[in-house]
Amino acid sequence: MRKFIVILLLLVFILTSVAALFGQTKISPLNIKERTLKNGLRVVSLQDNASPTVAIHVWYDVGGKNDPEGRSGFAHMFEHMMFKSTKNMPNEKMDRLTEDVGGFNNASTADDFTNYYEVVPSNYLETLLWAESDRMVNLNVDETNFASEREVVKEEFRQSVLAQPYGRLYEFINSLSFQTHPYKRGVIGNLDELSAATTKDANEFYKLFYRPDNAVLIVVGDFEQAQFDAWTNKYFGRIASIKTKIPRVTVSEPERIAEKRFLQTAPNVPFPAVAITYFAPTSKSADAPALRIAETILSGGESSRLYQELVYKQQIAQEASFNADIRVDKGLLYFLSIASEGKSAAELEKSLLSELNKIQNSLVTANELQKAKNQLIARKLRELETNDGKAIAIERAVAFQGDPKTVNTDIQKLQAVTASDVQRVMKKYFTDKNRMVIYYQQEVGVNSK
Structure with a gap:
């Protein structure tokens, strides 16, 4: 028992130290x-x-x-x-x-x-x-x-x-x-x-x-x-300027005014699946970092909420994920799950929406929040260790923010996210009228192979 307590205290110390370390992580800005x-x-x-x-x-x-x-x-x-x-x-x-x-x-x-x-x-x-x-x-x-x-x-x-x-x-x-x-x-x-x-x-x-x-x-x-x-x-300087106007996408996707539902079938689908999508903000939105944190809490590995609840505890799913697919224009926030044998898309939907309700109605814990930040910040720090990783990070800043130097503020924005921010964005974007549900299953009369 004493040995167990010592190990437990050691783990608490390590986790606290890591949290403190990432909480004050500061890196020199890239001299772009x-x-x-x-x-x-x-x-x-x-x-x-x-x-x-x-x-x-x-x-x-x-x-x-x-x-x-x-x-x-x-x-x-x-x-x-x-x-x-x-x-x-x-x-x-x-x-x-x-x-x-x-x-x-x-x-x-x-x-x-x-x-x-x-x-x-x-x-x-x-x-x-x-x-x-x-x-x-x-x-x-x-x-x-x-x-x-x-x-x-x-x-x-x-x-x-x-x-x-x-x-x-x-x-x-x-x-x-x-x-x-x-x-x-x-x-x-x-x-x-x-x-x-x-x-x-x-x-x-x-x-x-x-x-x-x-x-x-x-x-x-x-x-x-x-x-x-x-x-x-x-x-590159010797390449001539081109006067032809570059065609740009100007169409805007209208807001949803009511939930939409679809049943789609295909051959060779061994188990039913469900996808639940919501429109996301654009990549320049100040809400993007909080949505990234939520994505990690819900779907960041086998200790995440969705895996633990749907795959490990309820055993109704083989896979369960949440994706914050944030794009230059309005992107998608979506849940995706594949059923275990004998389970249905309806059961998956019910459990996924239950997990959504939990994160909307109760603040994520301090440990969950810090763990998600640690995962995302560690990933960014590893990326910045190589020339190619730095180039990828700069390229992403160009693509999604229009400014390469915003790469220098990514970590600070993640560090600034609070549990209240996570709850706020999950309430803001995940409304009933912003929801679209797809049930996906085997075609009738077609045998799986």
């Missing part, structure tokens, strides 16, 4: 430099000579929401196209320029943006700046490259959406939640619309969105500022 070239390219840089590497990110203000009407999946398809040949580079040259020198590259497409990035030894910085500037304006959008990557994207849709038991559910979450905003279209695209697209469509998209005044170059790592500025001027 920013300038804009005459052609409109924003250049953001952070010199850090701690390791002989450099991270190069090129962020484009074009995502799934910018896909032309009837051409969903174009932003995602160009994520693939940008690794094909240019006027000066053969197919897959970006791989050779990075992987062959011990580095790596990748890209991703979101609803609001597309980003491309490389991490290489710092003596290859000039080469990668040239390569990124080349594919910004000299990409070969020809029939061969277009047809090849269109088939790759279509196969990705088949594998990630059609072949997965719950792949369609994630598509329904967007398509049913949004009625007018282009967020209703999946970033990955639509098979029929991709099949109908032409090389002419692709060229028009490329010329509209892949241009210096629609991009931000972010470089972090081992370089000399004057030399970097000179290289940037040399390779």
Whole structure:
């Protein structure tokens, strides 16, 4: 018994110490430099000579929401196209320029943006700046490259959406939640619309969105500022300004005035599932940090509220999560759960709403609040340990706040969240009239495999 008490006291001491440590965590602000070239390219840089590497990110203000009407999946398809040949580079040259020198590259497409990035030894910085500037304006959008990557994207849709038991559910979450905003279209695209697209469509998209005044170059790592500025001027500064107006999304999603409910079916769904969505504020909202804290309390690992209640105690769910999908425009806050054998979507909904009521009607505990802050702050601190992590954080600040220097206030905003803030945002956004419910289950008359 004495040994147990000693261990318990030790654990209390450790948790208290960790809480105190993160409660007063202060890091030196990143010394970010920013300038804009005459052609409109924003250049953001952070010199850090701690390791002989450099991270190069090129962020484009074009995502799934910018896909032309009837051409969903174009932003995602160009994520693939940008690794094909240019006027000066053969197919897959970006791989050779990075992987062959011990580095790596990748890209991703979101609803609001597309980003491309490389991490290489710092003596290859000039080469990668040239390569990124080349594919910004000299990409070969020809029939061969277009047809090849269109088939790759279509196969990705088949594998990630059609072949997965719950792949369609994630598509329904967007398509049913949004009625007018282009967020209703999946970033990955639509098979029929991709099949109908032409090389002419692709060229028009490329010329509209892949241009210096629609991009931000972010470089972090081992370089000399004057030399970097000179290289940037040399390779990106020579790109001509474009006068064509960039089309922007101006439509607003109307507020919900009453709860909506849907029953959706699909083949090969072994267990029922439920999704409950609510509209979220925009990424610049002051409520975003409190919603991130709530997300972690409800769904941050196996000790979270949803896992403990639905999976461990009630044993009605295999999975139970809450996601704060905060975007540039109005995003989504949603619960998602997959039933255990013999359990129903209705049972899942009842338990999820019960957990929602608890966090709305009672303050989260001090320990829960501090634990969530610790998790989120530790994640941010780990991210800032590498050049690529710093570049990702800066890129996220550009994408969601419009200002790279807001990366320096992320931790303070999390630290400032109170239990009352969490309760307030959970009451504010999670109203009955702002709710949309999807029951998802096996198609009638179709056997699961």
